[in-house]
Amino acid sequence: MSIPCPYCQHPFPPGAQSCPGCGASLLLEAVPGGTQPVCAVHPTLRGLGTCSRCGTFACARCLRAGPQGETLCVRCHQLEPDAPLPWDQREELGMWRAFWKTLGQVLLHPGCFSQARAEGRTSDSLLFTLLCSLPACFMTGLTYMLIFTAMPWMMEALPDPNPSTGDGSGLAFMRWMGVGMFVATTLLGPPLSVLMTLMGAGVDHLVLRAGGVTRPFNVTLRAHSLSEAAWALGIVPLIGTQVAPVWALVSRFFAYRGLHRTTTGTALAGTLLAPLATCCLCGGGYMALMLAIFGLAAQK
Ligand SMILES: [Zn+2]
Ligand SMILES: [Zn+2]
Ligand SMILES: [Zn+2]
Known part of the structure; x- marks a missing residue:
C-alpha cells in the first residue's frame, strides 16, 4: 500500500x-x-x-x-512476531544443524509457528521438502529391492508351474527389477515430492484464500514445505511411511494457522479439504471402476 x-x-x-x-x-x-x-x-x-x-x-x-x-x-x-526458524539461519547454524533443529521444532513444538517468520523464499521451502523426502524415498526403494530379490527364492520354494522356462533367467530378471525399482524410487521420488508440494500448496492456498487469508502464496508454500518434516521419519522401515502422512497433516494445520495468523476453522479447511476431496474422487473413481467390472462380468 x-x-x-x-x-x-x-x-x-x-x-x-x-x-x-x-x-x-x-x-x-x-x-x-x-x-x-x-x-x-x-x-x-x-x-x-x-x-x-x-x-x-x-x-x-x-x-x-x-x-x-x-x-x-x-x-x-x-x-x-518475526522469529526466524532454524531453517532461516542456515548460514549461522550450518545446513545440517539447521535442518535437524527445524525437524525437531516442527514435529515436537508446532506451536512455534504462531511466532515464526511468515515469509520465506520459494527455493528455501522447496529445498526443505527435498531433504525431507530423501529418507522415505531411500527406504521405500530399499524395501522394493528386498521384496523383488526375495521373491525369486519364495517362488523357487513353490512347485514350478512351467518347468520349460526354469533356466534361471527369471531369477536374474527379478533381481535387476529390484535394483531398477530402488534406483527409480530414490532418484525420481524426491523431485516428485517437490512437485506434489507445489501442487498441494497451490490447491490449499485457494482454500485458505476463500477462508479469508490475505498473505501471499509463498507463506502457504513455506507452511506446506515445513510440514513435510514428518516424512523424514520415513527412514524407519515400514512404520515411518505410515505415520508420516498423518503427522504431516497435523503439522500443516499448525503451520497454516500460525504463519497465516488465521482461525482454527480456516486452517483446518486449508489442511483437510484438498486431501479429503482427493480421497472422495479416488474412492469414487475406484467404486465406478469396480461397478463397471462387475457389470461387464455380469453381462457375460
Ligand atoms: Zn514519527
Ligand atoms: Zn512528490
Ligand atoms: Zn500502529
Missing part, C-alpha cells in the same frame, strides 16, 4: 523519506496549533499516513511496510 505525496500526489512506499516523484523531503514540520494530523511519536512532524493496525498517525520516519505490504507505524512493526 502506498501513500500520496502531499506536494505532487505521487504515491510513495512506507519507509521513504523523500518523494520518488518530485524529490521533496517527506519530513514535514507540523504547523503549531494547526488542524493537520501530527505523528504520534514525533509531535513536531506531520502525520502522513495511518497505521493499519492501531490507527495512529505516523510521519515519514515512522511509517513501515508490514509483512503484506500494509502500512504500519514503527511500534506495531516492532510487535510483528
